[in-house]
Amino acid sequence: MNSIEELREIKRKKEELVAGRNANGIPTVNVHMGTCGTAAGSTDVLNAVIEEVKTKNLEKVYIMQSGCPGVCINEPMLTLTIPGEIPYIYIKVTPENAKEIISRHVINNQPIQEWLLNLKK
Amino acid sequence: MEMVTVYIDGVEVKVPSDYTVLKAARKAGIKIPTLCYLKDVNQIGACRVCLVEIERARGLQASCVYPVSEGLKVHTRTAKVLSARKQVVELLLSNHPQECLTCSRSTNCELQTLAKDLGITDIPFVGEKNTYEVDLSSPSIVRDASKCILCRRCVSVCTQIQQVGVLGLINRGFDTTVGPPFKHGVGEVNCTNCGQCINVCPVGALKEVDHTERVWEALADPDKHVIVQTAPAVRAALGEEFGLPMGTPVTGRMVASLRRLGFDKVFDTNFTADLTIIEEGHEVIERLTTGGKLPVITSCSPGWVKFCEHFFPDLLENLSSAKSPQQMFGALAKSYYPETEKIDPKSVYSVSVMPCTAKKFECQRPEMEQAGTPDVDAVLTTRELGAMIRQAGIDFVNLPDEKADAPMGIGTGAADIFGATGGVMEAAIRTVYEVISGQPLPSLELAPVRGLEGVKEATLDVPNFGEVRVAVAHGLANAAKLMRVVQEGKKQYHFIEVMACPGGCVGGGGQPLVTSADRIALEEDYQAVRVKAIYAEDRGKTLRKSHENPAISEVYEKYLGKPLGEKSHHLLHTKYVARSKYNVPIPEQEKAESVK
């Protein structure tokens, strides 16, 4: 790395993706994989997501892992970003729930109200 | 050094800027109690006894490590300080066996003194105490960790001054204890038996293996002919056991006290110190003139020999094959002596008095025996001899001077100086120079090898040979430093003297204890004070060269033949073994665990 320009170039490439977790206009499934998440079972959740995306032949889904967003008591957590919408934060996700989130929300665009953290009461 | 002004309890004092508050307070005439602190050995601020209040510093500070700075204001006697010190010692006592009456250190215990000085009359804290099995694995050192107060002086001396490192801290918190790794006993690891740990222990957690019982038994046995030898350094320190000023030579009173204890003959290790010079000197001459292994390294310090066996096994060939004076004496005590005296060698019981704890190990080495009986049956330390004299009710201070018995009680000044670092070198030079050159040595005293510098060097011009380069090290860390120079070939020496203990035998692990307070009170190192007695003895003698000792000429004429001859080889020379970190095989179970 010789100059700040090189750094800017990398930033430009990834900026949009990171800003809204908007991976080129496709949904992003972000599984939170800190120690709290992992201990609560997020590895199984991530595997379930990967498997379900494969089974359903979904090519246009971006799957990623990240750290803990803070509400450890609700782990495992999964943040789903649909381009143009406020991210959906799913809490206490089980592998079964994860599969359902893929089929109901990602494929059929039906958010699952009762598993969401960020809903007005 | 820059000077700074500090105020201690309102007393203004100017001190060098590298002083600690403790040192500055002494200069201001203010005594701060200490416990873990030991001048030049241990300054770690662990025990919290030397606490003081320092203006603008948080909490209480350990004065032994707190550096002075310009304008520093210190209070050493506030209510907070006094109460904290007292409670800290009360806490130590609450985890201590409090067996003062039967403890080896009773009346000479730094913890006991401190408790009295701080006015501790009862211990308000009652609770669990740590108890450990007494470590009896070593032939030299007994460790009772239950009495240990974790001041870590022994750890510092073992790891830093001696660089042996068998003592370290184990576990943490309340379960912290000091000992060799993996629950081994000191006798099971690469301990050199130097006993420096005993010398620095403020309490009774470390002491020598007791040989007084067996000596009392032998003295009481009418069938035993009990003879005793005393090492050169013993006479320079024994007086301290009876309150005489440090550095008082007590050779005559020592001989008198030994007679009164009932020894059949009172001899002197000086006799075989001279013999060692003859044998070792000829070995040096032989190796110098025939292209033998150089440098020749002395082997009279058994702590050093074992250190070399563990840490520098590649240099074992350099060690002189000559036995130490103690063992030469033992060998003759069970052969030459009974033969000339026409007594049964089996009836001879040979006792040595040594400034040393490693000698207790040395006398057990397998080659140090004849016909199944050891050459030296018991080794008393200077402290143990002091104890026996007290037990017998002998008024040591007021004894008349007496002379040791002939022939094995006769020694020269060269033998006396064995007790000081550089002394063996100086004694050897006195003989080697004259034997090689055939001329008298211009000056008997070899100043460059005297003194407490860690590693000393000298170069001599010896007619008929040329330049002879010698070096002297005392204290095993210094020895290791010098040995690495030798290993790396950085310098070429002909002859090297090594003594395991700092200062040489005067600072041996069997010498009277010098407490932390006494060390602080002394203007110079205590070893230097004792050395004065040794050099005074040497100067007071007419015979100051080993080869001039008539008793030595006699033993060669009557018995040994010639130096390095067949009889000498058999009786007076020995061999060494390379040793691992462990003295004994690792227990099977732990071996299996370590493989896992």
Add this chain to the structure above:
Amino acid sequence: MDFNRAHVLEMEDIAFFKPQKRVALENCGLIDPESIEEYIAKDGYFALAKCVSEMTPGAVIEEITKSGLRGRGGAGFPTGTKWAFAAPEVADQKYVVCNADEGDPGAFMDRSVLEGDPHRVLEAMAIAGYAIGASQGFIYIRAEYPIAVERLRLAIRQAQELGVLGKNIFGSSFSFNIELRLGAGAFVCGEETALLASTEGRRGEPRPRPPFPAVSGLFEKPTVINNVETLANIPKIIRMGADWFSAMGTERSKGTKVFALAGKINNIGLIEVPMGTTLETVINEVGGGIQGGKKFKAAQIGGPSGGCLTSAHLGVAIDYESLTQAGAMMGSGGLIVMDEDTCMVDIARFFLEFTQEESCGKCPPCRIGTKRMLEILDKITTGNGTMEDLDHLETLAETIRDSSLCALGQTAPNPVLSTIKNFRDEYEAHILEKRCPSGVCLSLLSYTIDPEKCIGCGLCAKACPVEAISGVIKEPHSIDQSKCIKCGACMDTCKFSAISKK
């Protein structure tokens, strides 16, 4: 059921996040910690680039000093000042050490930062290195944090490959590298001098200061030691400027503080709030109140070395000074919430047991003193304590505080001192009435059967593991107190609420 998308809240509008201000945690949960590019996309390494290409080391220190950032690991020492001590030291080598030996029970701030945003810490260490003239950094992290260790390893490799660590960073003459050192989990290794000893491969034990690490630290070279959270603030301060940072917080405590909320609170988790946020806001808004609608009793702030705050302190604005004044301390940010069922004597005993076990054993006040304190607390919680014991406990606590060698020992008595101060009545109940008001201390409890309510079903007798309950069927049963082990199985089984403990 129809789903109303208008009801979906932005993250910052969720009650848990609303009072928060995320600086150190800004990327946690949002970016992939295993991708250096995602960190860069969030302006990562731009602060380092700015430092080495536009700022002098002095200007960097000046900026950090101006920001008012103070150490987040416990003592709250101004970070800029710390750097300024090390910078002028002349040495052939200097070091930057990151203290990631997070050991407080219930604290996981550093772990989350390292797991969620590891590059942030690497960047900050390089900035510190540039500022003080060090070319080598070490991260001392506990081996019990395997995910953090793994992500740090990966991050260091990525940073080296990309050249933001290594030789001539951004074409400048500045070179910096980082290595990991894994700790074996001794609490005391979080103390900076013990951490240095352990990093060097020696027994992890504190040593007296001075000399301070800035003068003689790792391998006796000038060393700056900063905590993970402290470092996590650095890049953004450089990017956004000192004024941006100092605009947050109170007069003497600037910026934000991360807390690990734990205990009897609804939203157990990790939060970051501006300094000066009240305890009330933290517990009731961010924390969502007490579990099961119970009453708040106390909050332990500052880990085992801290103190407890009571409902009287709910209005306290959390910053370094006000916490100390209230008898607690900022510590590293552990915040354990206790409800009305918590026995404060038992809590003090719990924390003391922790520090006592974690004492390194070097100095007697901590080694033996905490043991004796624990023994006294054991006496009190088993109903054998006297008022004289309580006096002993207090004087001993004060001596340990004043005379211990390191901060671990000096602060070990804090939970006892603060509970004696705030809940003296509970101590007295244990001692004078042989009663545990919260019903926690087993030795002081007895289970009894109310003969009025007992119908004699015999279920409790079956549940009792030690056959302490006897009685004829359909007649009231009774408990033999000499046999009872106070397990509570009977009470759990009784369907008629006939069994009570007191």
